[in-house]
Amino acid sequence: MKIIRLILILTITSSGFFSLQAASLNEAMQDCAEIKRDLKRLACFDQLSGRATSFVAEEMTEAQTQQVQKVNTETKAVLVTTPKTPESDFGLDTKTKAEEINIITSTIEGEFSGWRKDDEIMLANGQVWKITSGSLFHKATNPKIEIKRGVFGSYRIKVIGLNKTAQVKRIK
Incomplete structure (x- = not known):
């Protein structure tokens, strides 16, 4: 019974952590958008992009990561050209x-x-x-x-x- 409660508490707190991180990311994006100077605004967004990708990577499970890699390896680009006259x-x-x-x-x-x-x-x-x-x-x-x-x-x-x-x- 104690194990079930522990799992339930961990699940609730971790979902709250992810939503807080997403909310802070949205707030940070709004802060970057309010910067007037182009170069500083760009640097702010560049800094945020690293945080956003690490956040998404944490959410993906191992099975999802393997599926993405499998699709990437199976996808092939085919270029068909005809002679131009x-x-x-x-x-x-x-x-x-x-x-x-x-x-x-x-x-x-x-x-x-x-x-x-x-x-x-x-x-x-x-x-x-x-x-x-x-x-x-x-x-x-x-x-x-x-x-x-x-x-x-x-x-x-x-x-x-x-x-x-x-x-x-x-x-x-």
Whole structure:
């Protein structure tokens, strides 16, 4: 009976200790936030970060620590890269102007009957473009198209052999 009381008392006092430590950590964070000078505030938070990690480490059991380590060792980052060509980047918003091209040509595979605003056009090279303005009614099978760079970052599509263009935006 005395052993049960002792265990109960230890449990209650230790949980109170952890809550007091958490409360003091929150108060210390508020004190750091009130510091006006940037460098001193940063140093205060850096000092607190060591206390916070040791507090969290005390709470974790051995089994939890082993689970975290197991997950960390099982997790692998996989990086898949495809060769970059200027044509594959054409129409994507990029900040670099290296190897910039101003026109691409491709085909629309299958039966083509024209386009309207908000239609999506899939090209033979895998690119997908959305018509943002203009319309065209023309029946053709596998028509060749060209997309030119316009002003202010816009792009225009046209069926080769026709004089009608439409403004487009690359989706994929």
